[in-house]
Amino acid sequence: MHSFGYRANALLTFAVTILALMCAMASISDNFNHPSPSAHVEVLNINWFQKQSKGNDEVSMQLNISADLQSLFTWNTKQVFVFVAAEYGTPKNSLNQISLWDGIIPSREHAKFWIHTSNKYHFIDQGSNLRGKEFNLTLHWHVMPKTGKMFADKLVMTGYRLPEEYR
Numbered sequence: 001m002h003s004f005g006y007r008a009n010a011l012l013t014f015a016v017t018i019l020a021l022m023c024a025m026a027s028i029s030d031n032f033n034h035p036s037p038s039a040h041v042e043v044l045n046i047n048w049f050q051k052q053s054k055g056n057d058e059v060s061m062q063l064n065i066s067a068d069l070q071s072l073f074t075w076n077t078k079q080v081f082v083f084v085a086a087e088y089g090t091p092k093n094s095l096n097q098i099s100l101w102d103g104i105i106p107s108r109e110h111a112k113f114w115i116h117t118s119n120k121y122h123f124i125d126q127g128s129n130l131r132g133k134e135f136n137l138t139l140h141w142h143v144m145p146k147t148g149k150m151f152a153d154k155l156v157m158t159g160y161r162l163p164e165e166y167r
C-alpha cells in the first residue's frame with residue numbers, strides 16, 4: 001500500500017510538472033505569432049442626429065463593420081472580444097471614447113466577418129459638440145488565451161465626420 005501511494009504521488013507530481021511546462025510553452029509560442037488583422041468600418045447612413053432635452057448630442061447611424069481577425073487565433077486562443085469605438089476630442093476632454101458595438105468571436109472560423117448594424121450602444125456626447133465633428137473609429141480587440149496573459153491591441157480608422165446640422 002505504502003509503495004502504491006508513493007508511486008501515485010510521484011505520477012501526479014510528474015503530470016503536474018508536464019502540465020505546467022506545456023502551459024509555459026503555450027504562452028511562449030504565442031509570443032511568436034505576429035498577427036496582422038485588418039478592419040474597415042463604413043458609415044452607411046445617419047439615421048438621426050439630435051440634441052436631447054438635457055442638451056447632449058446624440059446620433060444614431062448605420063455601420064458596416066468588416067474585419068479579418070483570423071491571424072489573432074492560435075491553438076492557444078480561447079476567444080477574442082472586439083469592440084468598435086468612436087473617438088474624438090472636445091474642448092473639455094482631449095479624448096472621448098464611445099463604444100458603439102461589441103462582440104465575442106469564439107473561433108477562427110468566425111473571425112472573418114462583416115456586419116451591417118446600427119450602433120448597439122448610444123452615441124451620446126456630454127455636451128453639444130457633435131455637429132460637424134471629425135472622429136475616428138477604432139476597432140479594439142482583447143485576445144483571451146487558454147493559458148497565459150491576455151493581450152489587447154487596436155486599429156485606428158481616421159477621417160469620419162458628422163453632419164453640420166441636426167436631422
Ligand SMILES: *[C@@H]1O[C@H](CO)[C@@H](O)[C@H](O)[C@H]1NC(C)=O
Pocket residue numbers: 044064065066114115116
Ligand atoms: C459591407 O462590407 C463588406 C466588405 O467590404 C461588403 O462585402 C458588403 O457588401 C457590405 N455590406 C453593406 C450592406 O454595405
Ligand SMILES: *[C@@H]1O[C@H](CO)[C@@H](O)[C@H](O)[C@H]1NC(C)=O
Pocket residue numbers: 087088089134135136156158159
Ligand atoms: C485620429 O487618429 C489619428 C491617428 O492616430 C490622430 O492623429 C487624430 O488626432 C485622430 N483624430 C481624432 C478626431 O481624434
